[in-house]
Amino acid sequence: KQRFVKSVSLALCLGAAMASPHVLAKTFRIAVGDAAGSAQHQLGLKFSEAFAEKTGGKHDTQMFLNGQLGDEQATVNDAAMGLLDFSILAINNVTPFSPSVGVLTLPYMMQSLDDAVALTQGEVGQKLVENTIRDAGVRIVGWTYTGFRVLTNSKKPVHSLDDLQGLKIRVPNNEIMIDTYRAWGINPTPMAWSETFTGLQMGVVDGQDNPYITVSSMKFDEVQKYITNIRYLFSIEPLVMSEAVFQEQPEDVQQAILEAGKVATEHSAQWLVAQEDKIKAELVEKGMEITEPADGEKAWIEKAVSQVWPKYYDQLGGKEELNKILKSLGRDTI
Ligand code: MLT
Secondary structure (H helix, E strand, O other), X not given: OHHHHXXXXXHHHHHHHHHOOOOOOOEEEEEEOOOOOOHHHHHHHHHHHHHHHHOOOOOEEEEEOOOOOOOHHHHHHHHHOOOOOEEEOOHHHOOOOOHHHHHHOOOOOOOOHHHHHHHHHOHHHHHHHHHHHHHHOEEEEEEEEEEEEEEEEOOOOOOOHHHHOOOOEEEOOOHHHHHHHHHOOOOOEEOOHHHHHHHHHOOOOOEEEEEXXXXXXXXXXXXXXXXXXXXXXXXXXXXXXXXXXXXXXOHHHHHHHHHHHHHHHHHHXXXXXXXXXXXXXXXXXXXXXXXXXXXXXXXHHHHHHHHHHHHHOOOOOOHHHHHHHHHHXXXXXX
């Protein structure tokens, strides 16, 4: 029915366009999971600017921050059905719809910004774009790099896995992340992103993990005290577009979308490098305490890699596929 309504309105627009060259102008809606000041917001701003420029100002975008258009996972469904044009969300919230994307949430797979850029912009990234169109009905047109997800909590400094025991930690509804915390000895609480601030505030959960920039833009410092500087997941936050809406666009608009996505992606990596240290210092000024994981994070790494990776070999295309990726990053194979 939706498709029918869309085609009717498209036909009406086309008719009207003959009378005025401006009628086909469209404002594309972008759902954004995070708040103003976040890496997601930055990507959206840069994309919007480049897109308007590349279409000579004919088309523009409107961003809806803070999950106003629904929880991140729900926006994937809406975009797949053509009810929403774009969404910017964390990659872990795409995985439930596009399992091979799980390679980007495998603990300790990416060990630096360079690894994240290499994986997303190389052959692996291209394959993930194709798989996600096929499996989830959305096209990844840009990538945001937001830094490692650090663990925050309201109760106590956490150095070791022993310290972690007994804490109630919120995780996204993502099997790999749930299994990672299980490997670390606790049963985490899956909770939608849009409910997380309130969950922390009300004490439904004691802690969560997300990058410094997200902790700051979401004002988690108001409800969290301690940070553990773990590096198990380098957070990547794609800009996805409804494939149905993409296919409805004329070729020049499709081209403008893809090019604007590239411009925004390049900007994102530079923005992260310029922001992260400053934001970390601001969080400390606001009273948060940062702890390094004991023993160079050794036990965290060993448990996560030995217990979680084997469970996902099949979903991620087999051990050989993962070895290819590890080799391309210059790392030991498994
Ligand atoms: C999550 O924890 O669900 C996401 O990382 C939130 C986000 O988009 O920043």
